[in-house]
Amino acid sequence: MTTQHHDDPHRLASAEIVVGIDGSAAADLAVRWAAETASQRGRRLRVVHGLDLAAAGAVYGIYDVITPPVIDAIRREGTDLVRTARRLAHEVDPTLTVEAEVSEADPAHLLIELSESAHLVAIGAAGSGNTPGHLGSTLLAVAAHGHGAIVVVRDTGTEQQTRRIGPVVVGADGGPVSAAAVGAGFAEASERNTQLVAVHAWSDLYYDRFAGLPYTICDRDAETAGQAILSEQLAGWQEKYPNVQVIRKVYLSGPRLALLEWSRSAQLLVVGSRGRGGFRGLLLGSTSNALVQTAHCPVMVVHPQ
Numbered sequence: 174m175t176t177q178h179h180d181d182p183h184r185l186a187s188a189e190i191v192v193g194i195d196g197s198a199a200a201d202l203a204v205r206w207a208a209e210t211a212s213q214r215g216r217r218l219r220v221v222h223g224l225d226l227a228a229a230g231a232v233y234g235i236y237d238v239i240t241p242p243v244i245d246a247i248r249r250e251g252t253d254l255v256r257t258a259r260r261l262a263h264e265v266d267p268t269l270t271v272e273a274e275v276s277e278a279d280p281a282h283l284l285i286e287l288s289e290s291a292h293l294v295a296i297g298a299a300g301s302g303n304t305p306g307h308l309g310s311t312l313l314a315v316a317a318h319g320h321g322a323i324v325v326v327r328d329t330g331t332e333q334q335t336r337r338i339g340p341v342v343v344g345a346d347g348g349p350v351s352a353a354a355v356g357a358g359f360a361e362a363s364e365r366n367t368q369l370v371a372v373h374a375w376s377d378l379y380y381d382r383f384a385g386l387p388y389t390i391c392d393r394d395a396e397t398a399g400q401a402i403l404s405e406q407l408a409g410w411q412e413k414y415p416n417v418q419v420i421r422k423v424y425l426s427g428p429r430l431a432l433l434e435w436s437r438s439a440q441l442l443v444v445g446s447r448g449r450g451g452f453r454g455l456l457l458g459s460t461s462n463a464l465v466q467t468a469h470c471p472v473m474v475v476h477p478q
Contacts, residue, residue, distance in 0.1 A: 181478070183321040188292035189217045189272070193284045193315070196254045199297030203326040204258045206335050206471060207295040208265035214364065216292055217270045220258045222251045223280030251275040281314040288319040293473070295324045298465065316465050316474045317446065322357055323474045324441075325465040336440040336470060340368040340420070343443040344432050344460065347373070347402040350445035353477035355406050358443040359414045361473070370420045370435060371407060374428035375399045399423035429460045436468040443473045 182188060192207035194200040204220065211218040224247050255273040262271045276283050288294045296312055316323050328334050343358030345351050355371070362369035375395045403421050411419060424431045436442045447458040465472050 182290050183292055189219045191219045191287045191291040192295040194222050194258045199299035202334055203295045203297035204261045206326045208262035212266035212269050218262055219272045220255050221274040222254050223283040224251050224277050225279045226277045281311040284315045285319050288321055293322040293324055295326050298325045298327050320476055324471050326471045327468055329470055339438050339440040340370045341441045342370040342435040342439040345371050345373050345406045350447045350477055354443050354445040354475040357475045359410045359417055361441055362417045363414045368418045371403055372422045372431050373399050373403045374424045374431055429463050436470045439470050441471050442468050446474050446476045
């Protein structure tokens with residue numbers, strides 16, 4: 174059951190789970206994940222598709238006005254897509270309340286606007302490596318500029334495409350943005366009745382790029398400092414969520430690699446929208462940016478209020 178949080182619009186009982194679709198297999202997976210989450214939490218699901226008529230007009234001819242028959246055809250296709258997505262959601266839970274929205278707006282702008290009041294926004298991702306699949310720039314724009322929690326739903330690469338077992342893993346770097354991710358990590362672990370693995374890397378250096386730089390931590394001072402940072406960021410949350418068992422992991426360097434490895438067994442990876450530097454000018458912190466494109470499980474990017 175959902176809990177009312179008057180100081181956080183994303184935790185209100187009325188906050189919906191929103192999923193963006195484009196008709197791809199990755200979007201279908203995001204719909205199923207979002208439907209499962211909405212069903213478990215007693216929340217409404219909103220399926221949205223942005224037509225982006227301005228871009229469509231450019232495709233059909235920069236110098237020609239997009240004709241009404243073309244607009245009608247684009248709208249019909251969008252309506253068919255959300256109808257199919259609604260059917261997929263009801264396959265997960267026939268009793269689920271599913272709202273559908275077809276908008277003329279740009280998909281990224283639409284999802285970013287909806288994220289202001291949504292419980293979370295889900296968007297699918299396909300492929301692996303350094304080139305994002307499914308929605309391309311839309312995915313990265315929403316993950317970078319959305320509000321609250323943006324979940325990039327990635328295929329686990331196994332028969333069970335999204336896991337219902339395994340821990341929630343959160344990256345804790347000691348920065349202010351990371352604090353919001355830690356809070357979200359506890360909430361998700363509690364909702365899912367599973368363990369929380371809190372991962373801290375003492376250095377942002379990538380150990381594999383420097384000859385002789387170890388991955389595991391062997392410096393007592395660095396270990397002590399890392400554990401102290403974790404203790405500070407976890408303080409208060411364990412009292413608020415006493416049902417959540419916390420496992421603490423400290424590494425010398427390479428936060429991206431450590432979290433990527435944990436994503437092989439996690440059911441959800443939680444990261445802040447920016448790293449410990451917290452520069453707002455960046456689209457995403459380098460670690461978050463890499464993980465939404467390469468992780469082996471869904472990745473929740475948390476934006477502080």
